[in-house]
Amino acid sequence: MxxxxxxxxxxxxxxxxxxxxxxxxxxxxxxxxxxxxxxxxxxxxxxxxxxxxxxxxxxxxxxxxxxxxxxxxxxxxxxxxxxxxxxxxxxxxxxxxxxxxxxxxxxxxxxxxxxxxxxxxxxxxxxxxxxxxxxxxxxxxxxxxxxxxxxxxxxxxxxxxxxxxxxxxxxxxxxxxxxxxxxTAPAVGWRVWARLLRVHQWAKNALVLVPLLTAHQFSLGAMTTALFAALAFSLGASAAYILNDLLDVTADRAHATKRERPIASGAIAPVQAIATMALLLTAAVATAAAISPPFLGVLAGYLALTTAYSFRLKRIALVDVVTLAVLYTVRVVAGAVAIGVAMSEWLFAFSLFIFMALALVKRYVELDRRSSGDRPMSRDYQPDDLAMIAVLAAAAGFNAVVIFTLYISSDTVRALYSHPQLMWACCPILMYWIARVMLFARRGLIDDDPVIFALKDRVSWLALGSMGAIMFAAL
The missing domain is CATH 3.40.50 (Rossmann fold)
Known part of the structure; x- marks a missing residue:
């Protein structure tokens, strides 16, 4: 040399x-x-x-x-x-x-x-x-x-x-x-690999199972297919997370918590991450193809959109949160396609609005935790946008409640439930949960992702369980 x-x-x-x-x-x-x-x-x-x-x-x-x-x-x-x-x-x-x-x-x-x-x-x-x-x-x-x-x-x-x-x-x-x-990068423990794949985020792919419940498809075949569909989305999502970490490695190192991510911290070399990403994509595509060609098409669309999000869309104000809402909703659509049932328009509209609210809360938390008056790295937001984002999140969340009330009054509910009037009891629970998430975000009690917060929060589980029990009683 x-x-x-x-x-x-x-x-x-x-x-x-x-x-x-x-x-x-x-x-x-x-x-x-x-x-x-x-x-x-x-x-x-x-x-x-x-x-x-x-x-x-x-x-x-x-x-x-x-x-x-x-x-x-x-x-x-x-x-x-x-x-x-x-x-x-x-x-x-x-x-x-x-x-x-x-x-x-x-x-x-x-x-x-x-x-x-x-x-x-x-x-x-x-x-x-x-x-x-x-x-x-x-x-x-x-x-x-x-x-x-x-x-x-x-x-x-x-x-x-x-x-x-x-x-x-x-x-x-x-x-x-x-x-x-x-x-010849050093071997690392399974916990580091789990962080790279963000296995804890796989819980989000339980959304693929939602059409199984709303359409009352409880046969063994339908449940097995839905579980494999959730697995395919989990593998594909992990591949997308790796790509995002590779692209954001510089920004992650400047972040208070993201600097500990495996690629940003140097625990896993980029070449290892790329090889893992390829394996995950192969497994996801193979699993999706085994379910059905239409489901493979939905998964391909999801991967294309999340790739566009990683490269460009996440840097455009408001486009980023709309994209996140669509990505969540696509999971629900994929669940319907996997088990071969028609996607309810009510479920589609409710999903879009509730996930738009959660995406806005996620961005609100990121902006609220900024370390300086500058706009956050890789985001096209100004510090003064915080109040507007809070308003939009609340509006989207309560619009989801309105859609749910209209759904209760529709002919679709009467065909599926014997006592649909009982489902009105779900509305105050849903309103309370949305307002509580907004309040906790304002108080700085939500670390990053409100979906992950809800999965760890006992009150959220109690609210979900109560709504599930009410809907079961309405059958």
């Missing part, structure tokens, strides 16, 4: 120098990949670019076909990532600080990345005497190492074990798991 030497630091790199006079002591040279934790600079740049400009995938693909030099140059001109939000290896940083404390010079070097990218990291960390990178990302000939003759005492090297070093160079053993490359 092109290690820095006293007579060969490019003048353009002078801004990265910490002092003009060379330090005494044995130099420490650190490779860029040794500084990053479980992620390469290329990976960060690629996903950051796609998050800002999805169409850039075509330019990146064309650059790959033209060769590694052109690809790395493309990353230089397109990288939107912030070096302050990269995941750094704490052991490597500790070694560098120790060397500085001993009065030794510390250099950052790379033969993989352009000087613009290497310099951004060097200037952010601010601990390097100087840094060196190859011109336009091209790899230099190994003979360039002979220019290290000015360091007669040799140097210590912190980088890949496979790198060929000149005489007098001493590689520093690395015990941290962060030393692994992308292809």
């Amino acid at each position: 092109p290690l820095p030497y006293s007579d060969a630091i490019d003048p353009a790199h002078a801004g990265a120098s910490r002092d003009a006079q060379p330090r005494a002591g044995r130099p420490l040279i650190v490779d860029v990949d040794a500084v990053l934790a479980h992620a390469s600079l290329s990976s960060e740049a690629i996903w950051s670019e796609l998050a800002h400009h999805p169409s850039a995938i075509f330019a990146l693909a064309a650059a790959v076909l033209r060769g590694p030099v052109e690809f790395k140059r493309r990353l230089v001109i397109s990288a939107h990532f912030d070096p302050a939000r990269l995941a750094y290896d704490t052991e490597t940083v500790g070694t560098m600080l120790k060397a500085l404390g001993e009065g030794r010079p510390v250099y950052l070097a790379s033969d993989h990345y352009d000087g613009m990218l290497v310099g951004a990291i060097a200037q952010h960390l601010g601990v390097f005497t100087a840094w060196s990178a190859t011109e336009n990302g091209a790899r230099l000939d190994p003979e360039a190492l002979s220019l290290l003759h000015s360091w007669s005492k040799g140097f210590d090297y912190l980088g890949q074990e496979s790198d060929v070093l000149p005489d007098g160079a001493t590689p520093i053993p690395r015990r941290s798991a962060a030393a692994a490359t992308l292809a």
